[in-house]
Amino acid sequence: MTELFPLVLEGACTRRGGKDLAGPVDLRLEGQGASIIIGPNGSGKTSLLRLIHGAARLSAGTITWACPTDTARHHQAFVFQRPVMLRRSVAQNIAYPLRLRGVGRRAALDQARDWGVRVGLADCLDLPAPVLSGGEQQKLALARALITEPRVLFLDEPCAALDGAATRDIETILADAKAAGTRIIMTTHDIGQARRLADEVIFLLHGRVHDRARADIFFDAPATSEAAAFLRGDIVQ
Amino acid sequence: MGDLWEGLTRAVWLVLTLDPDLMEISARSLQVTLTALVIATAIALPLAALLSVRRFRWRRAVIAVLNALMGLPPVVVGLIVYVILSRSGPLGVLGLLFTPTAMVIAQVVIIVPLIASIAHQSLRELWQEYHDLLISMNVTQWQKISTLLWDGRRALLTASLAGFGRAIGEVGAIMIVGGNIDNATRVLTTAIALETGRGDFALALALGFVLIGLAVGINLAIHWLGRTEREGRW
Amino acid sequence: MTTRGPMVALACALLCIVSTAPARAAEVMRMAVTTSFHNSGLADVLLPQIAEDLDLEVQLLVVGTGQAIRLGEAGDVDAILVHSRSAEEAFVAGGYGTHRREIMYNDFVVIGPAADPAGLREAADATGALRAIAEAEAPFVSRGDDSGTHKKELSLWSDAGVAAEGDWYNAVGAGMGAALNTASGLGAYILADRASWLNFANKGDLDLVFAGDPVLFNQYAYLPVNPERHPHTRHALALTLEDWLTSDTAQVLIDGYTIGGETLFTFNADQGAGQ
Ligand SMILES: Nc1ncnc2c1ncn2[C@@H]1O[C@H](COP(=O)(O)OP(=O)(O)O)[C@@H](O)[C@H]1O
Numbered sequence: 001m002t003e004l005f006p007l008v009l010e011g012a013c014t015r016r017g018g019k020d021l022a023g024p025v026d027l028r029l030e031g032q033g034a035s036i037i038i039g040p041n042g043s044g045k046t047s048l049l050r051l052i053h054g055a056a057r058l059s060a061g062t063i064t065w066a067c068p069t070d071t072a073r074h075h076q077a078f079v080f081q082r083p084v085m086l087r088r089s090v091a092q093n094i095a096y097p098l099r100l101r102g103v104g105r106r107a108a109l110d111q112a113r114d115w116g117v118r119v120g121l122a123d124c125l126d127l128p129a130p131v132l133s134g135g136e137q138q139k140l141a142l143a144r145a146l147i148t149e150p151r152v153l154f155l156d157e158p159c160a161a162l163d164g165a166a167t168r169d170i171e172t173i174l175a176d177a178k179a180a181g182t183r184i185i186m187t188t189h190d191i192g193q194a195r196r197l198a199d200e201v202i203f204l205l206h207g208r209v210h211d212r213a214r215a216d217i218f219f220d221a222p223a224t225s226e227a228a229a230f231l232r233g234d235i236v237q
Numbered sequence: 238m239g240d241l242w243e244g245l246t247r248a249v250w251l252v253l254t255l256d257p258d259l260m261e262i263s264a265r266s267l268q269v270t271l272t273a274l275v276i277a278t279a280i281a282l283p284l285a286a287l288l289s290v291r292r293f294r295w296r297r298a299v300i301a302v303l304n305a306l307m308g309l310p311p312v313v314v315g316l317i318v319y320v321i322l323s324r325s326g327p328l329g330v331l332g333l334l335f336t337p338t339a340m341v342i343a344q345v346v347i348i349v350p351l352i353a354s355i356a357h358q359s360l361r362e363l364w365q366e367y368h369d370l371l372i373s374m375n376v377t378q379w380q381k382i383s384t385l386l387w388d389g390r391r392a393l394l395t396a397s398l399a400g401f402g403r404a405i406g407e408v409g410a411i412m413i414v415g416g417n418i419d420n421a422t423r424v425l426t427t428a429i430a431l432e433t434g435r436g437d438f439a440l441a442l443a444l445g446f447v448l449i450g451l452a453v454g455i456n457l458a459i460h461w462l463g464r465t466e467r468e469g470r471w
Numbered sequence: 472m473t474t475r476g477p478m479v480a481l482a483c484a485l486l487c488i489v490s491t492a493p494a495r496a497a498e499v500m501r502m503a504v505t506t507s508f509h510n511s512g513l514a515d516v517l518l519p520q521i522a523e524d525l526d527l528e529v530q531l532l533v534v535g536t537g538q539a540i541r542l543g544e545a546g547d548v549d550a551i552l553v554h555s556r557s558a559e560e561a562f563v564a565g566g567y568g569t570h571r572r573e574i575m576y577n578d579f580v581v582i583g584p585a586a587d588p589a590g591l592r593e594a595a596d597a598t599g600a601l602r603a604i605a606e607a608e609a610p611f612v613s614r615g616d617d618s619g620t621h622k623k624e625l626s627l628w629s630d631a632g633v634a635a636e637g638d639w640y641n642a643v644g645a646g647m648g649a650a651l652n653t654a655s656g657l658g659a660y661i662l663a664d665r666a667s668w669l670n671f672a673n674k675g676d677l678d679l680v681f682a683g684d685p686v687l688f689n690q691y692a693y694l695p696v697n698p699e700r701h702p703h704t705r706h707a708l709a710l711t712l713e714d715w716l717t718s719d720t721a722q723v724l725i726d727g728y729t730i731g732g733e734t735l736f737t738f739n740a741d742q743g744a745g746q
């Protein structure tokens with residue numbers, strides 16, 4: 001199995017209309033656990049995630065995987081803050097990435113049904129996806145991301161619009177995926193969620209990595225005053 | 238009023254007696270228009286999808302041209318096709334003028350811009366919805382297009398039906414390129430024009446009612462086939 | 472995906488409709504004829520007999536004389552049957568047609584409101600009739616489409632020494648039937664060929680108000696398209712058809728054709744003049 005990590009960002013930066021959305025960022029990510037990116041609104045979390053995933057243009061610097069970038073992308077999946085529902089049934093939505101990869105219709109749908117059951121969508125597999133509730137849609141998105149057995153899973157505030165129960169279900173799925181060896185890179189503005197899931201924390205401010213530490217250290221004794229203020233719930237500029 | 242009523246009763250009579258001439262020109266109308274529709278759809282839908290997902294240099298120009306062509310008078314299309322297919326024209330050797338094939342060509346030219354333009358509007362919206370997900374999944378151009386065409390099929394059906402409506406009711410262009418030859422290129426619309434010219438308004442109206450019935454029937458049939466799909470919100 | 476079935480059914484239905492191919496006769500040729508000839512209904516008598524005698528399907532393109540000549544010039548038809556002598560002679564002189572063969576004639580008539588406000592029924596000859604219309608400034612509808620009928624009308628106006636212009640003169644730029652429809656709507660006078668008039672269904676208040684002047688005779692001629700200019704034309708078939716059109720069979724059919732008891736055409740082909 002080709003190794004994706006370490007992933008190294010050097011001066012990586014994504015720009016749009018002359019404005020730095022994120023970066024320049026220097027970062028080295030190893031192949032285990034869950035990295036949680038936190039930071040105030042507009043600090044560039046989404047932009048950084050998209051940049052690493054390859055969905056945002058790299059305007060300066062380099063992003064180097066331990067393997068060719070195409071191979072790395074093949075083993076990634078991305079879950080959006082607002083899930084995108086294809087105008088198909090739930091099962092067909094979940095099967096879609098497999099169909100793209102050339103898996104036969106029957107086999108893909110069988111796997112999709114398995115995954116649907118696993119994320120708790122057993123009752124709505126044949127419904128049109130756009131009629132699902134927000135929480136169900138996000139579960140669908142997770143199943144659709146996990147069905148290709150990605151080595152890296154990116155999640156952009158996946159629980160931002162969900163209630164407690166749905167959030168808990170999703171965290172359970174994520175914990176299972178992590179236990180199965182999936183590398184998780186996720187943004188959140190929910191400190192509690194960060195505490196529950198993080199192995200390490202990356203604190204972003206004005207598009208740059210302001211602080212980065214192992215989770216227990218970050219939450220017990222943040223190294224920077226801004227991180228400390230953010231954890232206390234103060235407004236950080 | 239008298240003509241209207243007589244037209245209606247004659248239409249009913251012609252249909253009930255399975256009038257052979259009526260059957261023949263109705264079948265030819267359908268044959269020409271449905272052939273044109275299949276060809277035009279096969280050209281217009283992928284074109285619309287391509288215009289939605291792909292940024293190329295002439296994209297805006299192509300869209301503008303399509304929208305402009307939508308308003309082109311069919312007679313002009315007919316004249317251009319005529320001049321091209323005439324024995325003295327560039328494609329004269331094919332001997333296609335005054336054949337159903339020529340009528341199909343003219344109708345294709347007329348409805349491709351219409352279908353492509355309507356389809357493009359809905360596919361563009363769908364693409365905005367799907368963009369992030371599909372980019373993230375690293376799909377190929379072809380996969381983008383096929384996904385959009387499949388998931389947008391309802392809107393695309395509407396676009397095709399608009400094309401059908403325009404084609405089946407078209408008279409100017411196919412009169413010119415088909416020549417309205419009895420037993421060869423006469424269709425419902427050109428027959429209506431002919432009977433109007435002869436002052437036989439009742440027969441012209443009867444043919445008109447048959448045409449309307451045919452168009453409504455085909456629309457209902459296609460919608461009915463579409464509805465047998467699972468009812469969804471899209 | 473339970474959705475495939477209907478789509479497949481639809482596609483099949485389309486393909487079924489798309490495949491039909493009727494063939495009626497062994498040979499097919501195309502002839503451009505004038506609207507007035509076609510409106511007479513004579514074609515419906517001649518064509519079936521031609522199909523039977525010659526096993527030949529003659530496809531008619533019904534157009535104005537001007538367009539008929541253009542079709543012949545472009546080689547899009549194999550022969551033309553029209554009634555405008557000067558245009559026909561120019562056609563042959565230009566090398567587009569091999570020769571001109573007179574077949575038959577019918578006549579033009581002046582149609583107008585039954586009340587005849589301009590008093591055409593008292594006119595002595597065709598020019599007198601037109602002068603009466605101009606003097607009364609009674610509404611007049613002209614084909615205005617460069618057809619044989621239109622050309623005839625223009626030459627009659629110039630014979631009458633009247634400038635055909637003014638509010639009363641309406642050039643509609645349309646075929647015989649459409650022009651008759653307009654005249655019926657306007658209560659106007661119009662020059663028409665007798666055949667079109669007799670077959671016209673929407674007569675309304677119109678009536679025949681003047682006819683009979685020999686100057687109104689309308690000679691039809693048959694012109695095969697020149698195969699030297701257009702090698703693809705079915706010249707042999709065109710000559711076969713010419714032989715038939717000038718035959719005794721054709722003469723009987725043409726002279727015997729009547730509408731409402733009225734004879735329309737007079738066969739006058741010179742039967743010794745064939746090629
Ligand atoms: N497509 C875009 N064009 C211009 N500016 C953008 C775009 N996307 C994001 N931004 C800006 O970039 C900054 C970072 O945005 P984002 O990465 O979404 O932050 P976060 O996810 O941390 O809230 C914000 O100021 C935002 O307004």
Ligand SMILES: [Mg+2]
Nearest residue numbers: 045046047157
């Ligand atoms: Mg964000």
